[in-house]
Amino acid sequence: MATPQQVKEYLACWFQLGKRVSIHHGTKFLYPQPVLQGDRYSPEFEKCWQLLLTGQGLGDCYLEGTNQKIAELLEPSWDLIKCARCQIPIPLKVTGVEHTACVCSDMADLPNLDLPSPHRPVSSRDYLFKICSDLIKKNEE
Ligand SMILES: [Zn+2]
Numbered sequence: 001m002a003t004p005q006q007v008k009e010y011l012a013c014w015f016q017l018g019k020r021v022s023i024h025h026g027t028k029f030l031y032p033q034p035v036l037q038g039d040r041y042s043p044e045f046e047k048c049w050q051l052l053l054t055g056q057g058l059g060d061c062y063l064e065g066t067n068q069k070i071a072e073l074l075e076p077s078w079d080l081i082k083c084a085r086c087q088i089p090i091p092l093k094v095t096g097v098e099h100t101a102c103v104c105s106d107m108a109d110l111p112n113l114d115l116p117s118p119h120r121p122v123s124s125r126d127y128l129f130k131i132c133s134d135l136i137k138k139n140e141e
Contacts (some may be wrong), residue, residue: 001094002080007073008049010080010089012041013118017088017103017110020064021052029064039123068100086111088118 002010011021012035020031030052032044041049052061052070061070068091072078080089083102090102104110111117 001076002073002078002091004053004074006080006089007070009120010073010091011049011052011070012036012045012120013088014063014103015045015048016118017107019103021048021070022062022064023058023060025059026062030061036119036121038121039125040121063100065106066100086117 014021015032015035018031020029022029030048032042032048034042035045036042051058055061055071062068063070073080073091077093077095079092079094081092082088083090083104086102086104088103091100
């Protein structure tokens with residue numbers, strides 16, 4: 001089962017590639033931009049994620065162009081695995097063979113190594129902190 005955090009990261013990848021989420025039976029779309037702001041997710045994306053998490057008043061929410069319901073991703077019968085081609089997560093139904101094609105399936109130019117691939121926000125402070133604490137640990141050994 002995917003954790004809410006994994007689903008959130010997956011949606012962040014989805015939106016970073018310019019894809020949308022359809023709501024209200026496909027009559028409206030959510031596509032927060034930008035997705036990232038500095039070392040964190042943007043307020044636009046966070047707001048959208050909270051909205052999708054509660055799902056209130058949105059009707060069924062789908063990844064645009066797929067039969068993948070967002071709410072399903074949070075169910076135990078679904079998991080997220082990494083695409084062998086581009087390393088972006090793909091929803092996989094654990095108890096069956098049904099799965100949604102990876103976001104890259106209709107994007108011939110992926111993976112594009114000349115562009116930054118979709119990623120989590122990177123906090124350089126946390127990163128430095130980790131290096132420091134690793135060094136301290138090493139010295140203590
Ligand atoms: Zn892929």
